[in-house]
Amino acid sequence: MGPGRLIVVATPIGNLGDLSPRAAEALRTADVVAAEDTRRTGRLLAHIGVDTPLVSYHEHNEAARTEALLDRVEQGETVALVSDAGTPGISDPGYRLVRAAAERGAAVEAIPGPVAAVQALVLSGLPTDRFAVEGFLPRKATLRSRRLAELSGDTRTLVFYVAPHRAEADLDAMATALGPDRRAALARELTKLHEQVIRGSLEELRRVAAEGIRGEVTVVVAGASSATVSTDVEDDELAARVRELIAAGTAKKAAIADVAVAAGVPKRRVYQAVLDTS
Numbered sequence: 001m002g003p004g005r006l007i008v009v010a011t012p013i014g015n016l017g018d019l020s021p022r023a024a025e026a027l028r029t030a031d032v033v034a035a036e037d038t039r040r041t042g043r044l045l046a047h048i049g050v051d052t053p054l055v056s057y058h059e060h061n062e063a064a065r066t067e068a069l070l071d072r073v074e075q076g077e078t079v080a081l082v083s084d085a086g087t088p089g090i091s092d093p094g095y096r097l098v099r100a101a102a103e104r105g106a107a108v109e110a111i112p113g114p115v116a117a118v119q120a121l122v123l124s125g126l127p128t129d130r131f132a133v134e135g136f137l138p139r140k141a142t143l144r145s146r147r148l149a150e151l152s153g154d155t156r157t158l159v160f161y162v163a164p165h166r167a168e169a170d171l172d173a174m175a176t177a178l179g180p181d182r183r184a185a186l187a188r189e190l191t192k193l194h195e196q197v198i199r200g201s202l203e204e205l206r207r208v209a210a211e212g213i214r215g216e217v218t219v220v221v222a223g224a225s226s227a228t229v230s231t232d233v234e235d236d237e238l239a240a241r242v243r244e245l246i247a248a249g250t251a252k253k254a255a256i257a258d259v260a261v262a263a264g265v266p267k268r269r270v271y272q273a274v275l276d277t278s
């Protein structure tokens with residue numbers, strides 16, 4: 001048996017036609033496929049007529065399974081890693097296995113393919129020269145507001161993965177922290193039959209989300225421009241943003257700090273604005 005290797009294999013984010021011939025060949029010739037959800041990947045393998053054995057590899061058994069998979073690589077086997085959709089490692093398990101393989105001196109390859117963030121970015125019509133994939137926002141309202149406050153001055157285009165049942169809360173928080181007029185795009189069910197891209201302001205997308213969204217959703221938001229990080233924001237706007245954060249569960253002091261960072265103004269001015277308008 002020749003030297004073993006780990007192959008990170010990208011799979012479709014919806015349309016099975018996006019599985020590349022190289023990816024199919026890697027799945028067919030691997031000794032084992034490590035998959036987030038073995039049933040789901042089993043259906044993909046059945047679709048291409050492949051019966052390579054599957055083992056589960058997901059965020060809850062990642063640490064325990066890593067060593068066993070790499071032992072197999074050391075014994076000369078080829079291990080293919082896939083996730084539920086798209087490219088493993090991108091908001092999915094993967095990087096720990098790659099790191100551990102590299103540390104053991106094992107050969108690692110990656111077969112490129114779909115990434116929902118890149119697909120959404122390309123369709124958004126927003127600048128693509130510099131972007132950041134932010135993955136999922138924290139679930140907890142206070143942590144989410146804080147993360148967005150940190151990002152509010154970032155001039156790169158921002159890409160967020162969004163769980164459909166949290167779309168309204170996430171877009172609400174984005175509109176509050178980044179400003180309702182920020183340009184954005186909501187990309188839904190990419191590469192699938194009901195693919196849809198809605199482009200508009202964060203406020204417009206917030207309203208769309210409030211009506212209920214189904215399917216897989218990725219949101220792309222324009223980076224801060226010099227206009228959106230300027231200090232000419234009105235006092236009543238600052239006070240309103242603080243009240244929205246407090247209503248979402250943020251402590252008053254933290255809300256004032258977050259709004260000050262987001263607007264690029266001193267905390268004492270936000271504090272005064274809250275006092276003046278209460």
Ligand code: SAM
Binds near residue numbers: 085092191
């Ligand atoms: N590794 C994947 C990739 O390369 O795109 C991302 C995995 S992450 C756990 C799943 C999230 O990706 C979904 O909640 C959604 O935000 C986004 N996503 C996946 N498929 C999508 C699609 N077809 N259309 C829009 N967004 C999608």
